[in-house]
Amino acid sequence: MDPAVLREDMVDGLESAPKEVLADEAVSVAMRDVPRHEFLDDERSAYADREHEALGTRVLAPSTVARLFQALALEDDDAVLIVGAGIGYTAAVAAEIVGETSVHAVDISRPLVIEARRNLAEAGYEGVLVDRRDGENGLPEYAPFDRILLEAAAVEPPRALLDQLAADGRLVFPRGTQRQRLAAVSPDGEIDRFDPVAFDPLLVEGEQSGAVERNRMTREDRERAQRRAESRRGWEQDWIEWDEAIDRQSQPRSRRRRSR
Template sequence: MDPAVLREDMVDGLESPAKGVLTDEAVAIAMRDVPRHEFLEDDRSAYADREHEVLETRVLSPSTVARLFEALALEDGDDVLIVGAGVGYTAAVAAEIVGEHGVHAVDISRPLVFEARANLERAGYEGVLVDRRDGASGLPEYAPFDRILLEAAAVDPPRPLLEQLADDGRLVLPRGTQPQRLAAVDADGSSDEFGVLSLDPLLLEGEQSGAVERNRTNREDLEYARQRAESRTGWEQEWIEWEDRIR
């Protein structure tokens, strides 16, 4: 069957009252235009509303993608960072809305970075930048971003990502442990929730497939140590020069 027809059927299903996950017209148009089959092997199953697994990562179902973009509320001309590029499909949807040169994507998995780059180029979105990074650190060279989409769960948004938001920016992520809730966090600290949505936890350096060490605890210890070092409590808030006092 013609992929364009399959895309129409896919989006019609997402907009239907039975699912009701897609109301944003810009997102609907983008999902009708992006050739999802270029990002997955099976043309027909690419448009089924289900997840796939590629290179040990979960490719989100169309309904999950729609929910993420509804919360993200992209506008034409936004600068966007996608943390967790995966196979590149969500980056392509974002590129249809804001323009491909406004989309930046990172992934901690080197094989996935190569996969996403190849898929995006084949699908006609070669202007999207995809880099291999620890997603929790973001992409500071290209900050600030109007929108950041974190395609992985975290108890709280990583601080570097919040620091890379524009003044009126928004970060969207599944927040919490279980159950996770889809949250949109604005640069001013305010947030909204959009129901339950569970994704895999954000991988940190050393946890990706093929890494020598897969240990989240080491990274958490480093983060806590940095927080303690940067906190100012007790006597260290003000140094007293006792010799000056004696004089």
């Protein structure tokens, strides 16, 4: 069947009952135009509303993509950063709305970066920049961004991503761990909440598929240090404060000895 017809059927299904997940005209037009089959192997299943697996990552179902972009609320000429480029499909949808040279994407997996670049070029979006980066660090060289889409779950958005938002920017991400809800955050911390979602967690260096050594110690060390700092109570906190008091008392005596 003609892929254009399959795209029309896909978007019609997202707009109408029983799904009714797509109401934004700009997103609707973009999803009708992006040749999704260029990003997946099987042409017919590419337009089915279901997830796929590719190179160790989960390819989002069209209904999930629609929900992400409606929460993102793109406007013409917005500078966009997509964290978690995957196979490149969401970057292509963004490019249809804001223009390909306004879209930047990063992924921690080198094979996925190569795949996304190839798919985007074959689909006609060569102007989208795709780079291999640790997503929580963003892409500071091209900041600020009007919109950032984080396609991975986190309890709170990474500080670096918030810092790379424009003054009136918007960061959309799945918030939570086991129970997640799509959220949109502004630079001042204001949060809009949307429907429940289920995404894989944000990875740091060493956690990506294909890494020579899978290693979560970077994240674990940071989280343990934070928990230790937050859990200092009772006698432990008293001991720390007592040590600091002794240090302060000893400093003047040391200075007097030096002055003599």
